[in-house]
Amino acid sequence: MSTLTREPTTVADGVGTSAPRPDGILKVSGEFAYSSDLWADEMLWGATVRSPHPSAEVRAIDITGALAVPGVYAVLTADDVPGAKRYGLEVVDQPVLAVDEVRYEGEPVALVAADHPETARRAAARIKVEYAVRAPVTDPEEALSRGDLVRHVPVHRFASAGGDALTADVVVTGTYEVGMQDQAFLGPESGLAVPAEDGGVDLFVATQWLHVDQKQVAACLGLPPELVRLRLAGVGGAFGAREDLSMQVHASLLALHTGKPVKMVYGREESFFGHVHRHPARLEYEHGADRSGKLVYVKARIVLDGGAYTSSTPAVVANAATLGVGPYDVPTVVVDAYGVYTNNPPCGAMRGFGAVQACFAYESQMDKLAAAIGVDPVEVRRRNAMTTGSVMPTGQIVSGPAPVDELLALVRDRPLPPAATGDPRERPGGVANTTRGEAVVRGVGYAIGIKNVCFSEGFDDFSTARVRLSVLGGEPAVLVHTAAAEVGQGLVTVQAQIARTELGVSRVTVATADTSVGSAGSSSASRQTYMTGGAVRAACQAVRATVLARVGRTDALSLVDGKVVASDGSVVASLVDLLGEGDVEEIVEWRHKPTRPLDPETGQGDAHVQYAFAAHRAVVDVDTELGLVRVVEIATAQDVGKAVNPQAVVGQIQGGTAQGLGLAVMEEIQVVDGVIRNPSFTDYLIPTILDMPPMEVDVLERGDPDAPYGLRGVGEPPTISSTPAVVAAIRAATGLALTRVPVRPDHIALAP
Amino acid sequence: MRVTCVVNGETRQADDVWPGESLLYVLRERLGLPGAKNACEQGECGSCTVYLDGLPVCSCLVAAGQADGRTITTVEGLATGSGEEQLDRVQRAFLATGAVQCGFCTPGLIVAVHDLLARDPAPTDPDIREALAGNLCRCTGYEKIMEAVRLAATS
Known part of the structure; x- marks a missing residue:
């Protein structure tokens, strides 16, 4: 069930409608070509040898056993990497293949290409690597004390000049932990590299940002970027895990060495080692408030485990710090966030990106504060809710709508779900449980979160769109071409909707994303509808101006249904006639308003582009004897500015909420001494349809005047606050403190 | 080995099949039917579900040889045309x-x-x-x- 405010639209399947996905029929019929579905004549299969140790010197690699296997075409090590030996998103520090040492379990050491995937795997198993194993550093606090710091972001803001003493009538403190979450996209890392006659390579791959891949792959291959051509293959989900490279350089190396197309497809176990994860975190918080619950100060220390290489840890740390007090007015803020290097698996981007960890802590604190002053949890949040014009801890003014109070009221005022019917399938643990529900207690919890949209801290964040208007088969047609990655969110749909609305043409084709057009930036930070949507709109507007200039009139004209229409509604010309002079094509590079770096000492600065908000109410049943939790219902309210595609917006909100529920009660990569203990869907649990409750969604559309169509990034906010809402509900049912996610049965059933 | 089965109403044959291959691999890599998906290849995710003699199975858990002589329907076989x-x-x-x-x-x-x-x-x-x-x-x-x-x- 969803409620949406709808605006009438004059264009079928334009902006504001739930236009169908252009790739939908292919996807339901099994014809859509994902990156693991590709095939080429004489294609070989690649396999990767990975380190079994979280920390070791690599003394020697003996590949002779692998080379002797019939069907093997190439065995490569770091010595065979012709260009840069390392790559990275922000810092170039991650080896393509291990150079002298390995720093995490699963680090790639060697590659094999063979004529069958099993041949490649068996040959890989015959490569002998001599390791001198070292004791891994796995404790982030130890890493910090050793100086293995990726980045420290202080955000210090005081109500009065000269600093304030951190004192208040009511003080609540807490220390919280967040486990390592996996994106667990379903389509494994995969792609096909095809060597080209010009000495370059054509790479068909599932990624979030084609151009940043291209730059890194070209550097490692020692080729100019124009000889490394990337084309987006079908992407089976991303959620941040495809922002870093996985098999891109490896498959290209093997293809260039063998002169044959090479396909690589990770299995599920390898996938757990093949991409970065959500940073585990330890968060110490102190909230000071007056007796009415009005916040006076927040002090926090956040330590994020970045694992073995830098990845996007610097930006994750900045998010945790700058968003660290939540969507509240706080006069004095002293937040220090640290990202550290360890020998744990590398961590980087995952939906929510630093805001998730902080939200679990600050929302747990708000509940503690509510209890301390004796008001209900929603009320204490509303008393501190930020509004338009509020000042962030960075000093940045929140210029757009910030309906925090309204979102909280929406989830609070939803009717509560009915009591359990007694159907055993509705019990925590389902039909396989071992009680009859004698100790089941219901609880309700609330949370709200804040997320930045687009890239921050002065990053030159842009997207490029090419739009061509022509005549096909006697009717006007639009081609939209960008490099933006459709990862499932519906970006291809949105691009077509924008072109229809701006050009009044129903026939729109969105070309497959590739590197023959300029960069669109990453499908991350909830930014693509804003950025590539903005670029497509700008390019369409340029096309419209050019084509209307052909009419030769000075009055206001618009494009409706393939015709040029004057302000009185009369038809002035047909597009088909105007295009007789030739097609119209425009390429536009589009930017959001600029941001500023954070002051490195104080963390002050207008670092973010836009803020987005979502609130959750969770209702849970807890079997307090067995420690089992069933989430009965989740209500969500989110401000999306403008629902460009209402159906897709609700899909993002529900899907994001599910990932937050997963972090609350089941999802954790369990790492012991640097070794992953559960790299499979048998042992790393993501929510099934039995674990997910009905989700009620309220969508607010408070337009942001700075954003295209007033829209607000949608993808991440729902993931952020669903975790603390579920945990708050479990606390309400059990009375337990529950300071760590995911909450496990023993945290409840065996609580002292 | 050779595997012969009826797939989406058509008799299909795959040669040189390694006995360790799964039905999923044969469908995807030898018969040109990548509709069934390879999300976990260990029977946990259901993305490779096909009908085997009318019963839904995880095709990643069916050995290629087990499919010999059987009837299979994949997602590609459910529609009657491309529209x-x-x-x-x-x-x-x-x-x-x-x-x-x-x-x-x-x-x-x-x-x-x-x-x-x-x-x-x-x-x-x-x-x-x-x-x-x-x-x-x-x-x-x-x-x-x-x-x-x-x-x-x-x-």
């Missing part, structure tokens, strides 16, 4: 409700729902959840998949 009108009602319902995002779980889910509705034309919500508990989806949170099943059941 939207020729899609099966389950496929149409997934599109209409927005149950498809990245779509990697979709082929397996569509076969599983097709099977559910053949067995139980009017499933309750708990029945739907139980029937689809073996099919993981990471994008939707399953709400729109529930809507799709309800819609398909009434269309």
